[in-house]
Amino acid sequence: MTWWRRLWLRKKMEEELEKELRFHLDQHTADLIAQGLDPEEARRRARLSIGGPEQVKEQCRDARGTRWLEDLLQDLRYGLRMLLGKPGFALIAVVTLAAGIAANTTIFSLADAVILRPFNFPNQERLVMVWEGGALAGGFDHGTVAPGNFNDWREQNQSFERLIAIQGRGFDLTGAQQPEQFGGYGVSAGFFEALGVKPALGRTFLPGEDEPGRDQVVVLNHSLWERRFGSDLNIVGRTLTLNTKTFTVIGVMPPEFNFPGAGVEMWAPLAFDDKTKQQRANHPLRAMGLLKPGVSIAQANADLDAISRRAERLFPDTNAGREANVVDMTDDFVDEAKVYVTPLVGTVAFVLLIACANMANMLFSRAFGRQKEIAVRLALGASRWRLIRQLLTESLLLSLVGGVVGLLLSVLAVDLLRDAMPEDLAKYIPGFDHFGVNRVVLLFTLMISMLTGVLFGLMPAWQASKPNLNEALKEGTKGASSAGSRHRLRGALVVAEVALSLVLLVGAGLMIRSFVAMLRDDIGFNPQSVLSFQLLLSGEKYSEAQRRDFYDQLIKRLETLPGVVAAGATNILPMSNNGTDNTFEIVGRPLEKGKAPGADYRVVTPGYFSAIGMSLRRGRDFAAEDNERAPGVVIINETFARLFFPNQEAIGQRIIPGGRDKPLEIVGIVGDIKDRGLDKVYQPGFYVPYAQDPWNSMGVALRATAEPTALAAAARDVVMKLDPTQPVHTIKTVERFIYEQSSPKRIMTAMMGVFAAIALLLAGVGLYAVMAYAVSQRTHEIGVRMALGARSRDIMRLVTRQGLKLTLAGLALGMAGAFALTRVMAPLLYGVTPTDPLTFTLISLALAGAALLACWVPARRATKVDPMVALRCE
Numbered sequence: 001m002t003w004w005r006r007l008w009l010r011k012k013m014e015e016e017l018e019k020e021l022r023f024h025l026d027q028h029t030a031d032l033i034a035q036g037l038d039p040e041e042a043r044r045r046a047r048l049s050i051g052g053p054e055q056v057k058e059q060c061r062d063a064r065g066t067r068w069l070e071d072l073l074q075d076l077r078y079g080l081r082m083l084l085g086k087p088g089f090a091l092i093a094v095v096t097l098a099a100g101i102a103a104n105t106t107i108f109s110l111a112d113a114v115i116l117r118p119f120n121f122p123n124q125e126r127l128v129m130v131w132e133g134g135a136l137a138g139g140f141d142h143g144t145v146a147p148g149n150f151n152d153w154r155e156q157n158q159s160f161e162r163l164i165a166i167q168g169r170g171f172d173l174t175g176a177q178q179p180e181q182f183g184g185y186g187v188s189a190g191f192f193e194a195l196g197v198k199p200a201l202g203r204t205f206l207p208g209e210d211e212p213g214r215d216q217v218v219v220l221n222h223s224l225w226e227r228r229f230g231s232d233l234n235i236v237g238r239t240l241t242l243n244t245k246t247f248t249v250i251g252v253m254p255p256e257f258n259f260p261g262a263g264v265e266m267w268a269p270l271a272f273d274d275k276t277k278q279q280r281a282n283h284p285l286r287a288m289g290l291l292k293p294g295v296s297i298a299q300a301n302a303d304l305d306a307i308s309r310r311a312e313r314l315f316p317d318t319n320a321g322r323e324a325n326v327v328d329m330t331d332d333f334v335d336e337a338k339v340y341v342t343p344l345v346g347t348v349a350f351v352l353l354i355a356c357a358n359m360a361n362m363l364f365s366r367a368f369g370r371q372k373e374i375a376v377r378l379a380l381g382a383s384r385w386r387l388i389r390q391l392l393t394e395s396l397l398l399s400l401v402g403g404v405v406g407l408l409l410s411v412l413a414v415d416l417l418r419d420a421m422p423e424d425l426a427k428y429i430p431g432f433d434h435f436g437v438n439r440v441v442l443l444f445t446l447m448i449s450m451l452t453g454v455l456f457g458l459m460p461a462w463q464a465s466k467p468n469l470n471e472a473l474k475e476g477t478k479g480a481s482s483a484g485s486r487h488r489l490r491g492a493l494v495v496a497e498v499a500l501s502l503v504l505l506v507g508a509g510l511m512i513r514s515f516v517a518m519l520r521d522d523i524g525f526n527p528q529s530v531l532s533f534q535l536l537l538s539g540e541k542y543s544e545a546q547r548r549d550f551y552d553q554l555i556k557r558l559e560t561l562p563g564v565v566a567a568g569a570t571n572i573l574p575m576s577n578n579g580t581d582n583t584f585e586i587v588g589r590p591l592e593k594g595k596a597p598g599a600d601y602r603v604v605t606p607g608y609f610s611a612i613g614m615s616l617r618r619g620r621d622f623a624a625e626d627n628e629r630a631p632g633v634v635i636i637n638e639t640f641a642r643l644f645f646p647n648q649e650a651i652g653q654r655i656i657p658g659g660r661d662k663p664l665e666i667v668g669i670v671g672d673i674k675d676r677g678l679d680k681v682y683q684p685g686f687y688v689p690y691a692q693d694p695w696n697s698m699g700v701a702l703r704a705t706a707e708p709t710a711l712a713a714a715a716r717d718v719v720m721k722l723d724p725t726q727p728v729h730t731i732k733t734v735e736r737f738i739y740e741q742s743s744p745k746r747i748m749t750a751m752m753g754v755f756a757a758i759a760l761l762l763a764g765v766g767l768y769a770v771m772a773y774a775v776s777q778r779t780h781e782i783g784v785r786m787a788l789g790a791r792s793r794d795i796m797r798l799v800t801r802q803g804l805k806l807t808l809a810g811l812a813l814g815m816a817g818a819f820a821l822t823r824v825m826a827p828l829l830y831g832v833t834p835t836d837p838l839t840f841t842l843i844s845l846a847l848a849g850a851a852l853l854a855c856w857v858p859a860r861r862a863t864k865v866d867p868m869v870a871l872r873c874e
Contacts, residue, residue, distance in 0.1 A: 080397065089366060090398070093359060096765075097402025097452060099758050100355030102409035103348040104448055109414055109441045111345060114337040117440075118431030119259065119330060122196035123290055127329040128297060130163070130287040130304065132322055142325070142332075145287045146318070147272055148280035149311060153287070153324065156307050159300040162194040162290040170536045170697070171218075171242045171266050173228075174725040181536060181727035182224065183263045186270035192219075194290040195259060201225075202236035202251030205269050215271040218247045222255040224265040242266075243538045244725075260286075260333075261428050280311075280318040281659070288329065300326045333430045339827055340748050346821070347507065347755045350500045352448070354759050356456040357493040357500075358766040363395065363460035364490050365773045388462060395457025396450060403449030410445075411437055420747050422740045424732075459489070491806050494763075494770050498810025499817060501756075501763040502847055506818040508756035509839040510825060510832055511749040517831030518742070524673030524682070525574060526613030527734040531708035532573050533715060534730040536697045547694040548628070550722060555605055557718045558702060563711060565703040568608025569690065573699035574675050575737035583658035584686070586644060596658065599640055600675060600685030603693050609670060611701040612734070619651045619668030627691040632664040637672050640684035655686070664688065677741050679830040701734070708733050745828070760847065763810075764854045771803045771858040782862055792863040799862050803855030810851075811844055 084090070121127060130153065132143040145165070154163045165188040173180050192204040200222060209217055218240065220229075229235050238249050247268065258264060291300055304324035311319045414436055418426075426432045537547055551569055558567040572580055582601035606622045609615075617638060626633050634655060641650040654663040672682035690698075704711055712731050719728050775782070782795055822834040832839070 086366070089362065092765075093362060093398050094402045094405055096355050096358050096362075096762060097399055097449075098405035098409055099762070100348075100352040101403050101406030101445065101448060101452065102413060103351045103755055103758070105406060105410035105437070105441060105445050106413040106417070107341070107344045107348045108444050109410065109437055110417070110435060111341050112438075112440055112444075113435035114429055114431040115334045115341055118333055118337075120256075121259075123194065124330065126161075126291040126293070127194070128289045128291060128300065128326050129329050129332045130289050131325045131327070132283060133325045144283040145285040146280045146283045147276050147285060148278050148315075149308070149319070149322070149324075150285055150287055151272070151277045152307050152311055153304055156310075157300075157303050159292060159295045159303040160289045161292045162190040164188050164191045164194055164288045164290075165270055166191070166260060166286040166288060167270055167284055169268065171268075172244075172536065172538060172725070172727050174241045174244075174727075179725050179727040180228075181534075181729040182265035184218075184266035184268065185260065185264055186268050188270045188272075191267070191288075194288065197253070197257050199251035200254040201233070202249070204251055210269040210271050212271045212273050215269040216245055216247045217250045217269065218242065219251045219253060219267045220249060221258065221265045222253055225252045242268075244541050256434070258433065260288075261430065263427050280315055289326070297326050297328060337429065337431075340744055343507065343825055343828065344748065344751060344755075346824075347504055347752055350504050351755050351759055351762075352452065354497050354500050354762045354766075356452055357497045358762050358769075359395075359398075359452075359456035360460055361490050361493050361766050361769055363391075363457060365769065366460075391460070392454065392457050395460075396453035399449045399453030399457075402452075403445050406449075407437070407442070407445050410441075417747065417751075420743070422743050424730075425740045425743055490770050490773070494767050494806045495810040495813065497763040497766045498807055498847065498851065499814035501759040502811060502814025502843065503818045503821055504752075504756040504759045505843045505847060506814075506840060507822055507825060508749075508752040509843045510822060510829060510834065510836060511745075511752050513832045513836065513839055514829045515742075515745055515749045518678045518745070521674075521678070521831065523574075523678065523738075524614065524671050527575075527738055528613075529704045529706070529708050530612060530734040531702045531704060531711050531715070532699055532730075532732060532734055532737070533712075533728050534573075534697070534699050535719065535726065535728065537726070539696055542696070544694050547696065548691055551605060551690060551694075551698060553722060554700070554718065555607065557722075558700070558715060559607070561702075561711065561714050561718070563705050565705055566607055566610040567700070567702050568611035569605045569698040569700045570608055570612075571603040571695045571698055572675070573701065573734070573737070574612065574673055575677065575734065575741050576699065585656045587654040587656060587663050597644070600683050601657065602685060602687045603690050603695050603698075604687050605690045608701065611703045613703070614673060615671045617669045617671055619666075621668060622687075622689045626689040630692075632660075632662055632692055633667045633689065634664040635668040635670055635687045636666055637670050637682075637685045639672050639682045640686055641669050643684050657686075657688070678738065679745065748828070760850060763847075764850045767803060767806065767851055768854040768857060770806070771799065771855050772861075774802060775799060775858045775862045795863045796856075796859045799859035800852070800855045803851065803859075807848060807851035807855075811848065814847075815840065815844065 119127075130145070132145050132149065147165070150163070150165050154160075157163065167186045169184050169186045171182045171184050173182060187205075189205065189207060189210045192198075198204075199219065202219075204219055205217065208214060220235070225231060225235060232238075235249050235252060240247050240249060253267075289300070291297075301324065304326060308319070308323045312322065418435060421429075421432070537550060542550065555567050555569060558564060580601045581598050583596035583598045585596060604622065606624055606626070609621060619635070622633070622635065634657075636650060644650075645653060650666050650669060653666050655666065656663045670687070674680055675683065675685065700715075702708065702711055702715060716728050716731070719726055782798075785795065785798075818840065819835060826834050
């Protein structure tokens, strides 16, 4: 039916409705006149009862809306009957769509939590992080900040409403219960106000409480308040002994607040005395800022850059080459998460496209079987748009059911993913604590379901709505004249499926090879049977001499425990995701100012290398005689020796670390270790004896003869006997550290493997469906060929060749796409290149084998065609 015909029918219907309403108006008017009313009054009341011209038009519009709703309900009922009539088709379609939608919903939930909305502060759009950068910051643009430089920024800037300093801080809680250490932060004035958050109980810091002498107040994290203090509503005003000092609890934050990370348990004021405010050599601070309304990040960078240039002129020894770097706070916190989540977003998008292509092929096949039905409806006067709407309604119905099933699957997948991430690692990922299915995710699932229904349903509906009526209505016809174009379109969809599958499989293969290479690579030490724990001695309680004596006694007592082979301590344990860099000078070599090289800096006790399983290559180990009164000594690793003493003997050379005046003599060389992660390359590093640089915070390592965790209680008892108020925390094996460090890459590799397997399965099913459809359409041709003497292998070759052509075309396109897209994975790969030939070759062969199998089954079925049956209709 043409559009003008439909318009004319609608106009006629409105005219008939208007005539009927006028008739009722006249009848009602006559009844009122018969009751004795004046004719004009009777007409007026009748109009009020029936309505005037505008009301007539409104009723016409209501009638059209009612018809549209009735048509929609009719389409839904009809579509549901059609799907229930083909339960096998409906089940496969729902499962296919559910796989694609579940994958996308799961990864969107993750991206929403850790990338899009890790924080939800009222002032979020104006919050920034401020770092130091430049040559003296090691060439980094995310260096920590010196108190003197921060003080300059805060006093001289014109761009910030508030500028906040943050410094990590440990709190030793002692008292009636067993001593316990909590992670926390010292923050300068206005921290909570800048973020725009208020406490659940009590108050936050008042102006002036970040001054020395007034800073012994503390705000508690909500989870700590619940766990340690039993949700005591009278906690505000209570005093706690923290780091041997008395602190007053002034507030408890709401449950959702854990900035700048879930590892924080307490916040205390960060107090600067006059000397600290001028200190520019050490850089212990992180800085956060709240921009003034209307100020951009570029303007803030220019503002702080001018302040940095003034400081450079006034303090050339410490500030030459240093500059400020202002970055958006959300972008800054999600940088690492983007490395892992972004490839997953692309992966699941490909899975959904493959699912849509698969569904489109299924609908093409189904539409071919309904050609006679569609032709009859067209012949009876149905419009093409009406048929398209009906077919799209069925597609949307399928996609919505698939969306519901996919949502249920994604809920399970989210729970599995949360459980797979180690708790000690997850709590440091911003936003991971609220990773789950929420209202935003539900809206995303609804949108992706509807978009998917339109995406895979529109083209089959469009093609199905224009059959050749003469051919379609013939008795016994096998297809319409437009079958050739449909075959080409379905073949193109299969090519796209194979290409997308190859890209996903190559990406998964590269991740698997990278993960295996990472695990097989030599980490430089033996983590088996090693127990570790952390100690933080209070600076107020322990002097340098007392720290030396404490760790000396601790190591000696630990070595005497039954089952302990060796014991030692270091300021940074391997695989603890921490590091301490320091610059140095080599005695006898001229050094350009501001160009001092840097290396990993470690403080260790005698026996540490044996405890952790590191090998001494040359020279000697530290001994008890290397104390504070002895000449300074240092041990370097092999990378240090190779880089800085390439053609000479390193032992006997002397270096001067940054912050020291006297040189240290190199007395030994140890092997390289993966100190900061399995996927990191070896870094130059040097070690100094603990007695010559006593730190408060140390990690202790025990090598055991059996299960190392069995030593945990005994090790804790040793510490308690030395100091009953000293907390012991983070007791775990070094193997556990390694497991936690590799968890993000392990989980990502597993997820990409699962998604690639789904893609391979969908591509195989799609190719099988196309070949099976082609065989059904060529049954007559195959019967003729076999009647004329064709053998089974000829038929097998004929059918298989068609499928292999599509497969080879898909492999060619997929290979080009994989070469281009896998380059974005380079930061995630270790020990393998993004264009690894072995991975590309093996994956291509595997996909070709799967495609061959998908073609072989329909081809084998074609060889079983009985020529008499195939030609009977003739």
